[in-house]
Amino acid sequence: MKGQYDVIIVGTGPSGLTLANILGSYHVRTLVLERDPALSPFPKALNIDDEFFRLLHAMGMGMAMKHHAKYPISYDYVSPLGLRLGFVRGRITEHGFPNRAAIYQPDFEKILFNAAVETDYVTVKFDQEVVRIDDDAQTGVQVVARQANGNESTFHGQFLVGADGAHSVCRKHLNLSFDEVDKFGVRHVVIDVLDDIDPSPMALTKMGWRRNFFSMPAPNGRRFEFSLRNDETAEDLLDDDTLRHLFKPWRNYDELNIIRKVVHTFRARIAPKLHHGRIFLIGDAAHLMPVFGSQGMNSGARDANNLGWKLARVINNGAPQALLDTYNTERWEAVLKTIKMATMNGKLQMVQSIPMSLMRDAFFGLLRLIPAATSYIREMKYIPRPFLRSSLVQPGAEQGKKKDIIGRINPNPKVSVNGEEHLLDELTGTGFALIGVASSKHGVEQIVSQARRFDATIVIVNEKGANETWTQGAAGETIRAATVLDSHYDPLFESYRGQWLLVRPDRVIACAGSWQTFIESSACILAEMMNAPIDRIRDGLIQEQCPEHRAA
Ligand SMILES: Cc1cc2nc3c(=O)[nH]c(=O)nc-3n(C[C@H](O)[C@H](O)[C@H](O)COP(=O)(O)OP(=O)(O)OC[C@H]3O[C@@H](n4cnc5c(N)ncnc54)[C@H](O)[C@@H]3O)c2cc1C
Known part of the structure; x- marks a missing residue:
């Protein structure tokens, strides 16, 4: 049955808007429903990676991103004793774009939003909290959304995509758990500052014996973060006197032009599957990962990129719905690997006992003597680049060998x-x-x-x-x-x-x-x-x- 819309997306976060752009580019009639009255005014994600930038360029947002983002970003990782443990060089990668580019999420979402509605195939409705979902294998999906004044509207679509974040109503409708991949749950106080004195594209992670400090470039200023110790509460760290003290080695706290300060808890979770029937989960609705490696939003973009063309193929070209099963096959394992990498990365940075920290520093100090290890870190080769395997890839004789490329992303020279x-x-x-x-x-x-x-x-x-x-x-x-x-x-x-x-x-x-x-x-x-x-x-x-x- 043809619904009122081909696809209904829940949520105007980066995952939902990225998918809306992809579907719009294929002329798929798409409705995006957002609970809030407008796009989010809050900065969360700070970095897009080369693959996401490449996708944005392909969807016609390259120029807007060139003007908006700051790149390429380099990262320095310094031990409590001042030893440089790792350096990631800002560079243009095989995707043809910077390894990391800093964004300001509210402005970035505006770019995504404007491009999506410009396709003429995407309708975005704000103040529409999805409260009920009915799906039927034959007839499609029916979604009931409630407005702030209590009125309810009903929408029909062939498919529904939950891009509705960590507390996803779509995931709950599917009765799916949100499984902890690792108990690691680190908290950071995050302070976004406008017009910082350091406009350079250099990011610094300074590990401490008791807490870590992070300083990261943003297009309009800089983000600072301090990790919380287990015995500290969010209120402790949001207190001005505490922050004044913590900032002392780095900045005069009273001179900072603060946009927002907030404590975030980073978790590692994944739903047991990303798809059931006509309903799909993408982005934070499907998985959460610690911020180390900057892969949360970027993974949501990969979900959208994997799912978008398949939905378009089914809707526009009459491809069988079974094609959509490959979304879960190709993405679930890949996301799990990324979550594990981010968790491991976080654990290494968050070592808090002095002997363990000295062992880590000695280990990374020795690694720096090995050129291959240095380039492994410098070029972020630790970010998983899994070989996708499903009925939509045909591995050849090179499978398992170093030169295998099937299931990987084609370079963009x-x-x-x-x-x-x-x-x-x-x-x-x-x-x-x-x-x-x-x-x-x-x-x-x-x-x-x-x-x-x-x-x-x-x-x-x-x-x-x-x-x-x-x-x-x-x-x-x-x-x-x-x-x-x-x-x-x-x-x-x-x-x-x-x-x-x-x-x-x-x-x-x-x-x-x-x-x-x-x-x-x-x-x-x-x-x-x-x-x-x-x-x-x-x-x-x-x-x-x-x-x-x-x-x-
Ligand atoms: C401090 C911090 C730093 C980060 N840095 C990075 C980084 O550098 N790089 C990176 O890749 N990731 C980063 N992340 C992670 C990144 O922010 C998230 O992964 C990303 O925002 C998830 O996007 P999303 O669209 O999946 O979900 P969200 O951004 O959570 O969007 C979900 C949307 O759905 C809406 N919604 C929810 N429920 C309903 C409903 N019932 N009906 C209608 N609408 C609904 C919400 O209002 C929201 O607009 C960071 C996160 C934090 C907290």
Whole structure:
């Protein structure tokens, strides 16, 4: 049944608005219901990562983000004795964007909101607290929302996405627990300051014997945090005299232009599943993680990126609903790994006994003597980059080997086409893409035909100095050949030269191979997306390729 809306999203936090943008870009009729009368005025998340920035750019918010955000951010981690334990270098990564960019969440949410409503397919209604949900496998979802004056409205949709934060009514409707991944529950007093004296993009974590201090750049000033000890209450730390004392080594507290001070408790939780029937959970509604590693909001964006194109495919292209099951398969394990990383990171920073702290410092001091370990920290390689595994990826012969890339995100190098510079994403667009890694013309007819079935763009990626040998398919289709200008595609030139990659709309590499292998494995993915037997897909391919077969 077609609902009043295709998708109803609950919550205008960063996760809900990111998904609204993705769905709007696919012309999916989307309603976003928000309990509050307006977007949140409170700054919470401070950093977006390279993957999220890349997604924002793809959805047309690149320029707005360039003006709003401060980047790239570098991080210094200093021990109680003043020893530098780690340094994360601010840099542009293989995603083509800064590893970390500082945002001011209220302004950031405005950017997301404006872009979403500009798609013309997204309606946002404030002062609508979702209080009741009815879902039916056949008829869709019915949502009752209450306004502040007590009136209630009912909305219908084909699918419902709970992006309604830690106390999610959608998660409760599904009767799902919110399981503690780890008992680690650290509290910080967080003080956001306007126009700080230090406008640099440097962040500092100064670990102490009794508490840690954090100083982080924001686009409009700086954020400071102090960790709380177990015997302290929030009131203790919000007290002006206490803060005046804590700030003494760093700032004159009385001269700070404070936007907000608040105590946050960071927890590690995950729902046992992220999807049931027509209802999905994304962002904090599905998982919570300690702030170390800045992955909470960024994980919500990954949820939205994974789910958005699949919902669009089901709604717009009649793909089977089973396609949506891969959201849970692909995201749950990945999120769990991220929560564990954030927790471990936090535990290392929060060591409070002096002997343990000395052991940690000695360990990290020794690590600094090993170049590989230094680059592991400097380039944040500890942030999990899991291989997604589901029926929508076809691991190849490289599975389990160092050069495996299937299920990972395709790099986004700088490329040139006819002398003009682009990011690779700008050539491939936001749909499926077939990328030839310095590929030859062999099998091009089959490749072009397969691209048509995925409605995909074809791009040939060549190394610098290589001849752009061809730009046309056999049937006259334009196939763009791009020359890579940086080193981000080097691992692919090394291990996948001459092969074809299928890149999904969320930029995940779904399969790779020489043209024959590629046609076979991409046909398996197509079969999955169309809920058709693989033999029929193969037959279809053969018929398209051989006119005599078609005539017969
Ligand atoms: C101090 C701090 C620092 C952080 N720093 C970072 C960082 O640097 N990087 C990072 O990635 N993450 C960070 N995080 C985590 C990040 O803030 C969250 O993960 C992120 O805000 C979650 O977004 P969300 O959209 O999933 O949920 P929320 O932001 O919680 O949004 C949920 C929305 O749903 C609405 N809602 C709730 N119930 C209903 C209902 N029944 N009906 C209608 N609407 C409803 C709420 O009003 C709200 O607007 C930080 C968090 C804190 C506290």
